[in-house]
Amino acid sequence: MLGQILKETREAAGLTQEALALAAGVDRSYVSQLERDKKSPTIQMLFRLCPPMKVKPSQLIARLERGD
Numbered sequence: 001m002l003g004q005i006l007k008e009t010r011e012a013a014g015l016t017q018e019a020l021a022l023a024a025g026v027d028r029s030y031v032s033q034l035e036r037d038k039k040s041p042t043i044q045m046l047f048r049l050c051p052p053m054k055v056k057p058s059q060l061i062a063r064l065e066r067g068d
Helices: 002-012 017-024 028-035 041-053 057-066
Strands: none
Touching: 002 028, 002 041, 002 057, 017 028, 017 041, 041 057
């Protein structure tokens, strides 16, 4: 699901949950919930999370569509 893709992307970018949360202006626990598929991000939130990871939201969605 999207949570696993977010986690893999964050780790590939060399970011901790804390660093991503700080860059996106959210709480670290929220990032954790997203990665565990306990919460679903809004489109607006994807646009906040992606720049620190140096990916486009469309790239994450494409991976989800492909089932990566």
